[in-house]
Amino acid sequence: MTSASLPLREDVPLAPLTTFRIGGPARYFAEATTEQEVAAAVAWAEAQGVELFLLGGGSNLLVHDEGFAGLVLQMKIAGIEALGDGVFEVGAGESWDGFVARAVAAECAGIECLAGIPGSVGGTPVQNVGAYGQEVSETIVSVRAFDRQAKAFVDLSKQECRFRYRASLFNTDARGRYIVTRVRFQLRAGGVPTLRYADLQKHFADAHPTPSLVAVAAAVREIRRAKGMLIVEGDPDCRSAGSFFKNPVVAASLLPEVAKAVGGEVKDVPSWPAGEGCVKLPAAWLLERAGFVKGYGVGPAGISTRHTLALTNRGGATFADVEHLEEEIVAGVEIRFGIRLEREPVVLG
Structure with missing residues (x-):
């Protein structure tokens, strides 16, 4: 089954697409690699009268055993663009941990303590992801998204995103209204790592000089793995x-x-x-x-x-x-x- 500009599949198992590995199938399923496909998916769902759900990396999701009767749209918009002075524009479908690795390798601070978190970039502003002394909202400049109400793409400032603890405009006040397609981050070029969290302070207690961003990101992944919070196949x-x-x-x-x-x-x-x-x-x-x-x-x-x-x-x-x-x-x-x-x-x- 296909829409004019959107390949659609039916009865697609969702459990393999989540880290929980639980749940039934999606009645309809599609992947969006462009903003045009996002708009097409919204239009198709509205025309068919079915609910639309946006799937990222499936790391913060628990699916009912009966599955989902609507359209699941998996975000696959890619691309990490370095704009200079620590500014990055990243596609919502990019791996979050992959972006962290790219940023710390470029000696840009601000998200090194968020290493090892599964899922996609587009999901991070929705929940205002945070760990080990950092929150993603500290580095977000703006979020580009499709506004299902206005049926247009919009660029929302950090203030408009209304970030707070594990929450934002996207999962509270306007849940379901916006589909995030890109996120712009302002990191600290040449900045030092954040070592507020007790586990990290203990890990680097004897470190001289200050550890590199790469070393801190690696330590966070190691700590997460010890706690079973790093995705390892078979564990x-x-x-x-x-x-x-x-x-x-x-x-x-x-x-x-x-x-x-x-x-x-x-x-x-x-x-x-x-x-x-x-x-x-x-x-x-x-x-x-x-x-x-x-x-x-x-x-x-x-x-x-x-x-x-x-x-x-x-x-x-x-x-x-x-x-x-x-x-x-x-x-x-x-x-x-x-x-x-x-x-x-x-x-x-």
Whole structure:
């Protein structure tokens, strides 16, 4: 089946296109290598009256066992253009880790701590991806996208993207409206690496002089691999969507109750400032103290043996298996601490 300018396939399995390796097929499926194909896919879906879902690298996605009844459009727009002075314009279909490798090799700082994160460039502004002391929004200048409402391509400034913790215009206020096709980044040419995160400070404690950007990116990948957060074929701990729960932001006044729940004092509860009167708590700490430790779970879905926040497909897991484990964890943490955790991956179907 084909559209005039868009090759379409039917009943395409989605599980192999996700890092979770879970889920049923897409009723319709297409790849977009140009902006024209993106516009054609939107027009076709509207004409057929079917829902359209944009697929990047499939690293933050959990697909229902029944699959998806609409059109899945996989972003394949390529290209990394160095514009000088640390500015790069990158196609949304490019591998994120591939772009990080290119940037650090060019001695441009700003995303070295985001090495090893799976998925595509186009997905990073949507979730405002962050790790090890950096967030992608710190380096984004603008995002080019197809506006499904205006039926035109637009260039959105950093301010217009409304970035905040693990969120942006694209996954909150205007979810589904924009399809990201390119992202422009401003990195620091010749800049020094960011070493805010404790794991990295420990790794380079004896390093003199300051480690290179390439060395920091390699260290991040090594740390991620040790935690099962680097995609390695054949490793069951890698059949996941990374961190499954967001670090909750709660009122600072709740800290005494959290401390009381574990028989400790407020100073014993790890937290970070998160706006006026609020703090951010590590979800992994909450899980572990509610009894959900590494390796927890019986059956095909469980918690990673190396990373408390990653729910994994141990082999043959279904959406229902993961959902059951998620519900158990959310309920357990809420009973223990009065805090309700939020899921991080997108659910399709």
